[in-house]
Amino acid sequence: MKAAVIVFPGSNCDRDMAVALKAAGADVEMVWHKDADLPDHLDLVTVPGGFSFGDYLRCGAIAAQSPICKALARHVNRGGYALGVCNGFQVLTETGLLPGALMRNAGLKFVCKSSALNVVTSSSPFTEGYNAGDIVNFPIAHHDGNYTADPQTLQVLNGEDRIAFTYRDNPNGSLADIAGVLSENRRVLGMMPHPERAVDDGHGGTDGQALFRGLIGQLANV
Ligand SMILES: NC(=O)CC[C@H](N)C(=O)O
Numbered sequence: 001m002k003a004a005v006i007v008f009p010g011s012n013c014d015r016d017m018a019v020a021l022k023a024a025g026a027d028v029e030m031v032w033h034k035d036a037d038l039p040d041h042l043d044l045v046t047v048p049g050g051f052s053f054g055d056y057l058r059c060g061a062i063a064a065q066s067p068i069c070k071a072l073a074r075h076v077n078r079g080g081y082a083l084g085v086c087n088g089f090q091v092l093t094e095t096g097l098l099p100g101a102l103m104r105n106a107g108l109k110f111v112c113k114s115s116a117l118n119v120v121t122s123s124s125p126f127t128e129g130y131n132a133g134d135i136v137n138f139p140i141a142h143h144d145g146n147y148t149a150d151p152q153t154l155q156v157l158n159g160e161d162r163i164a165f166t167y168r169d170n171p172n173g174s175l176a177d178i179a180g181v182l183s184e185n186r187r188v189l190g191m192m193p194h195p196e197r198a199v200d201d202g203h204g205g206t207d208g209q210a211l212f213r214g215l216i217g218q219l220a221n222v
Pocket residue numbers: 048049050051052055059085086087088141142143144145
């Protein structure tokens with residue numbers, strides 16, 4: 001199973017993402033934001049957390065204009081899998097590959113702590129390693145994690161079972177406690193919490209392992 005991690009100036013979770021993917025059995029390559037193409041052999045493209053381009057304009061807005069994001073859109077539009085975490089989720093909404101937007105946290109403060117989440121659906125390649133209703137703990141670290149979408153989009157997300165994770169103790173004001181959403185074909189997941197920071201006992205928890213192992217196990221059979 002071949003995966004890539006996109007690196008922007010200001011990414012700071014790219015190595016963590018690579019380590020988590022490799023630990024789950026993926027072959028991983030790093031891809032620079034100026035690259036205009038993604039290799040055809042990739043099964044999964046990940047957009048890591050961080051502060052791409054210094055979070056100027058809106059978080060992820062400048063990164064979304066990078067050459068690599070056009071290649072990412074082509075990958076997704078031909079049915080490729082993609083995972084965006086934190087700043088990566090912001091990039092996925094800014095590129096229009098996922099619906100909604102991430103606004104400044106309701107408390108106007110950077111929030112950095114462990115967060116308890118509900119797994120809302122196990123019906124996706126990213127969450128099939130969990131049961132719906134499971135509670136997992138992932139770190140969060142962001143100042144723009146306040147997910148919003150118009151009422152019609154929220155209805156579609158609910159109706160199509162596309163809310164992957166919700167916060168148990170909404171730390172940022174997100175609409176309907178949403179922490180992560182899936183694309184219509186369920187092959188793209190964006191989420192603010194960091195599963196890649198919860199894959200080793202040294203992290204203080206390993207609840208993220210099931211996400212990477214489940215995903216990579218599934219893609220190995222594609
Ligand atoms: N950890 C992250 O990816 C942070 C994302 C973004 N820079 C924010 O603070 O909202």
